[in-house]
Amino acid sequence: MIRPLVIGLARVCGRVGTGHGILTYHRVSPIVPGFPAPTCNVTPTNFRAQLAGLLDRGYKPWPLRTVLAWAAAGNEVPADAFVVTFDDGYENVYRHAWPVLQELNVPATVFLATAYLGSDDAFPFDDWAGAGSAPPEAWRPLRPSQCAEMHASGLIELGCHTHTHQFFRGRPRTMAADLETAADALRDYFGLTDVTFAFPYGDADAEMVQVVRAAGRLCALTTEMDMVRPGADPFGWGRFNVTDSDTAGFLASYLGGWYSLFRRLGRVSFDRGGGRPTTEAPAPIEMPVNLALTVRAAARRWPGRGTLAVADQVVVSGASFATSVIVARELAVEDFGVYGLALSLTLIARSVLAELVSSPFTVYSARFTGDELTSYTGSTFAHYVVLTAVAVVGLLVAAWVLGSGGAGAAVVAVAGASPFLLVREYVRRVDLAQLEVATVLATDVAVAVVQIGGLLILSQLGLLTVGSAFVAVGASAAVGCVAWVVVRGKSVRVVRARIVPDWKHNWVFARWAVVGFLVGSTTPFILPSVIAVSVGEAATGVFVACVTLINVAGMYISGVTNYLTPRAAQAFAHGGVAELRRVLGAAGALFSLTLGGFFLAVVLAGDWPATLVYGPAYAGCGSILAVLALQVWVMSLGITAGNGLWAMDRARANAIADACTVAVTIVAVAVLLPPYGVNGAAVGALIGTTAGVLIRIAVLVRLMADARVSTPLNGGDL
Numbered sequence: 175m176i177r178p179l180v181i182g183l184a185r186v187c188g189r190v191g192t193g194h195g196i197l198t199y200h201r202v203s204p205i206v207p208g209f210p211a212p213t214c215n216v217t218p219t220n221f222r223a224q225l226a227g228l229l230d231r232g233y234k235p236w237p238l239r240t241v242l243a244w245a246a247a248g249n250e251v252p253a254d255a256f257v258v259t260f261d262d263g264y265e266n267v268y269r270h271a272w273p274v275l276q277e278l279n280v281p282a283t284v285f286l287a288t289a290y291l292g293s294d295d296a297f298p299f300d301d302w303a304g305a306g307s308a309p310p311e312a313w314r315p316l317r318p319s320q321c322a323e324m325h326a327s328g329l330i331e332l333g334c335h336t337h338t339h340q341f342f343r344g345r346p347r348t349m350a351a352d353l354e355t356a357a358d359a360l361r362d363y364f365g366l367t368d369v370t371f372a373f374p375y376g377d378a379d380a381e382m383v384q385v386v387r388a389a390g391r392l393c394a395l396t397t398e399m400d401m402v403r404p405g406a407d408p409f410g411w412g413r414f415n416v417t418d419s420d421t422a423g424f425l426a427s428y429l430g431g432w433y434s435l436f437r438r439l440g441r442v443s444f445d446r447g448g449g450r451p452t453t454e455a456p457a458p459i460e461m462p463v464n465l466a467l468t469v470r471a472a473a474r475r476w477p478g479r480g481t482l483a484v485a486d487q488v489v490v491s492g493a494s495f496a497t498s499v500i501v502a503r504e505l506a507v508e509d510f511g512v513y514g515l516a517l518s519l520t521l522i523a524r525s526v527l528a529e530l531v532s533s534p535f536t537v538y539s540a541r542f543t544g545d546e547l548t549s550y551t552g553s554t555f556a557h558y559v560v561l562t563a564v565a566v567v568g569l570l571v572a573a574w575v576l577g578s579g580g581a582g583a584a585v586v587a588v589a590g591a592s593p594f595l596l597v598r599e600y601v602r603r604v605d606l607a608q609l610e611v612a613t614v615l616a617t618d619v620a621v622a623v624v625q626i627g628g629l630l631i632l633s634q635l636g637l638l639t640v641g642s643a644f645v646a647v648g649a650s651a652a653v654g655c656v657a658w659v660v661v662r663g664k665s666v667r668v669v670r671a672r673i674v675p676d677w678k679h680n681w682v683f684a685r686w687a688v689v690g691f692l693v694g695s696t697t698p699f700i701l702p703s704v705i706a707v708s709v710g711e712a713a714t715g716v717f718v719a720c721v722t723l724i725n726v727a728g729m730y731i732s733g734v735t736n737y738l739t740p741r742a743a744q745a746f747a748h749g750g751v752a753e754l755r756r757v758l759g760a761a762g763a764l765f766s767l768t769l770g771g772f773f774l775a776v777v778l779a780g781d782w783p784a785t786l787v788y789g790p791a792y793a794g795c796g797s798i799l800a801v802l803a804l805q806v807w808v809m810s811l812g813i814t815a816g817n818g819l820w821a822m823d824r825a826r827a828n829a830i831a832d833a834c835t836v837a838v839t840i841v842a843v844a845v846l847l848p849p850y851g852v853n854g855a856a857v858g859a860l861i862g863t864t865a866g867v868l869i870r871i872a873v874l875v876r877l878m879a880d881a882r883v884s885t886p887l888n889g890g891d892l
Contacts, residue, residue: 227422
């Protein structure tokens, strides 16, 4: 459930915490035709891709004995070190894994169940249906000669996995005798006297650990899915069990500590085979407010608030995506649909409130300082609270209309969470308007941790429902509000005499911002319907799939825009047209460099991204992706010009441009769709976007040339 989130965090943020990781494999065999997929197996192709991917990411493989010696000497093992191990001793390790290990120069340890060395029978604990009947290399134990050859290379260490691979819990004497027999076998076969050890099935308790210590083993590894922390007892080190579906990116989330971090949010067990669910008490978790303060302090040392704004958008989008995945995986399809419906009502309310209150604040707050800014912020806070109350009442009315069924109950639940969700968005926008990006990032990290952690705990306890999901989401937003009060609460002062005048002034700007939002939001809903009616549902699916792929750039655009909007407003308020022109020029150059490069990459990739993500049915859509990528690039230039118009208090011009975009898009699509299909729809969208961009740029150039600009708080129109 948390796979997409931890992969994204590992990729964007690198490591978290300290320690190193140990990977464990079992079987490395190709898929056998006519048999089900082997259990505990990674195919040779994926095995190589996993290790090569980790090496490409800068991770360095260490022999297990070297790690043990390093730790015994009191040294902290480098964070980029990792260890590869194999349990049981399948012959396919020799045939398929060892050549890859040699090619990549990756050392490994093979833990042998010595009773079965050289046997022509399958392991008695092998639960694969093909064991004993499929080709032997998929299930047969290693030959002693193969083990000796690998060990002699210096790349492979041999360890003990007991003699008979049994469950020994509660049988210490039997285990001790078994370990003695295994020691004799390793000495007789390979001349080994001091060896490493891994528990069969990963099963261990304090009594079993004592037996292994008494037997003189160097370590005792479990399959507890966790990092090895500095100073940890090697008679209890955990390992990450690797499966065939794991990518190098996901393994990097193991080795980078992200998987362990999320796992410790209540000690939730994500075991995926071979390990036992943990029953440990919850590890201490820092209070979210302290977490926000810590991240804020670190973020303020990060050069470039624009970069922080993009990073923040990654956090927000990642948390939203992870939330959807968790809820969708745990709830029935119908319940997830109800959840999505209820949430969409709140998101609509949030967007409208943002245009009514937050957008004017972003533009006008740049024109105040000191007590004036504090009072103006207090007025907009009062506006937002009143509108939030109206939105909650509207949600309750919607719930009444929907009735007492699942949808009505879900809307009631989201109505309860909405005050926190809406106010949380307001305070976030206030900080962005003041370019307090470090504070925003810190708070959003704290909110994401609480939200995802709460949902995962509810899931593990079997308590995740539509209602409890909204409780978790609302609680995380409340944490964000509390963190903001602690960090930034003194920046607000409500002055009753200013509430109504400030509303009247803001309304002049806000009405056009709302119109632009409502008009601009129609195109994404209209186009799929038009394509479905004109060309068919299959074509609609192709178009929507392509739009979804290209929209990965939307997160980047949103992050930059979160910084650009207040920066442009401040540039115009304090430096006039010249400073605004400089800021917009830099933003346009940045968008052209990054999104222009994105467009070229899409052109060169052709339909590969679509077929990779969606399958061969989407082959041939490379031209659609290219046109949509070009549209995103053009749109970014329109966003840049639109921010200039907002900074100059010309929200009406933006609304007109949005209306022209929709109108031209509809006409262009109507003309191009019948003869050219989905390609025509994509070109039509590009033409419409270009028309809107040209209007914005033309108006902005004229305003700058004439230097007829609005003065603070006059609410000028075009």
